[in-house]
Amino acid sequence: MIEDLKNERRPAPRSSSRLGTIGWFVARIVAAFLFLSAAQVVIYKFVPVPITLTMLMDDHPVTKEWTALSDIDRDMVAAVISGEDGKFCQHKGFDQEAMMQAFKRNQKGGRIRGGSTISQQTAKNVFLWQGGGYLRKGLEAWYTVLIETIWGKRRIMEVYLNVAETGIGTYGVEAGAQRYYGKSARKLSAVEAARIAAVLPLPKQREVNGAGGFTRRHGNAIARRVNVVKNGALDSCVYK
Structure with a gap:
């Protein structure tokens, strides 16, 4: 049981942490692009x-x-x-x-x-x-x-x-x-x-x-x- 507790306290591998950070960053970029592109189109619906x-x-x-x-x-x-x-x-x-x-x-x-x-x-x-x-x-x-x-x-x-x-x-x-x-x-x-x-x-x-x-x-x-x-x-x- 002591060994199991030690395993539970080990931090997640760094590679998994990096992938999570990159994924979060990419998701933010994509979300920002979707919002900005839609905003562009809405503006140009009314503005030359x-x-x-x-x-x-x-x-x-x-x-x-x-x-x-x-x-x-x-x-x-x-x-x-x-x-x-x-x-x-x-x-x-x-x-x-x-x-x-x-x-x-x-x-x-x-x-x-x-x-x-x-x-x-x-x-x-x-x-x-x-x-x-x-x-x-x-x-x-x-x-x-x-x-x-x-x-x-x-x-x-x-x-x-x-x-x-x-x-x-x-x-x-x-x-x-x-x-x-x-x-x-x-x-x-x-x-x-x-x-x-x-x-x-x-x-x-x-x-x-x-x-x-x-x-x-x-x-x-x-x-x-x-x-x-x-x-x-x-x-x-x-x-x-």
Whole structure:
């Protein structure tokens, strides 16, 4: 019995103590991140996004002008849905079918295509950095769930149209409309909106004015689908 009492009084092994401390520390970090990320999303539900990491890391002077969705032509919304995410109003942040199709195309080689939704792109553009990697993708998924839950589709679209890069050093469709057409985004035609939407995947490499090749064909295809989006109520989650 004396031996048993001695064993009970022995301190826990140091390795177990260290693991417990590390686990507690990691749990605190994770909890802090979850709280802060949710707070960020709640704030940006009401406040215009002032700056993003992409803008800060841009080597060119940045031009941007925050514009309310009500001051952006509906054709611009239809154009980005047509060009970037045809199921924007149907999915809850992720389009698994589009992601699988993109994966199969990329396996065949050639031009790399993504399967990201507008929600995912908005999460990346606002809260994260450009590029790949499992960490970035994991964080992107988390922020996508948050903005879908807290913001809703209309706010996601509004933020996307204000932070998406529309040309070298140009962010948002208002700045893009002023740069390329000398007019407000409120007055864009379907063709003009489609041309801006066509450069969104590669804004530093594609031209809006005088575009040729794939960009021109892609822009024309988007323009033809603008009325399809509106008449088919594919933008209904934005204009309730």
